[in-house]
Amino acid sequence: MPSSDHVFSQLMLPLNSLQQLTIYGFPSPIFFPTDGLPKTLKSLIISNCENLEFLPHEYFGNYTSLEELKISYSCNSMISFTLGALPVLKSLFIEGCKNLKSILIAEDTSEKSLTFLRSIKIWDCNELESFPPGGLATPNLEYIAVWKCEKLRSLPEAMNTLT
Secondary structure, three states: OOOHHHHHHHOOOOOOHHHHHEEOOOOOOOEEOOOOOOOOOEEEEOOOOOEOOOOHHHHHHOOOOOEEEEEEEEOOOOOEEEEEEOOOOOOOEEEOOOOOOEEEEEEOOOHHHHHHEEEEEEEOOOOOOOOOOEEEEEOOOOOEEEEEEOOOOOOOOOOOHHH
């Protein structure tokens, strides 16, 4: 499929009730459409799309239904991921993002948005160095897995406060 914004936008336009989307195997550069993905998405899986430019976190607030996000060996331009910007995210899985250096918490995040997060998995992100200062303000986090992140020197602060 051609990797132009126009074609991607045309595909998304009629899908106003789409709940799950998998984007797989785009080797050439591609961008999310400027008007975004369907706001009804509950699950977004991106795999083997190394040159996909991930949405800036300023747009995340539009996705009020997105509960699950998996990014696997994709979005190599992403250097940070911001927790709390996706208002009802329950599960985050990031694997093999070559340039991911940090996990942040959005400055304008309401505490409510972080209460939905139950699971964080970060695998094979060799450039990952840090979690947010002060720890993860995710009171309902049940599962965290960090594997093969060679530059990470410590787990998030205040892990003992997580339930």
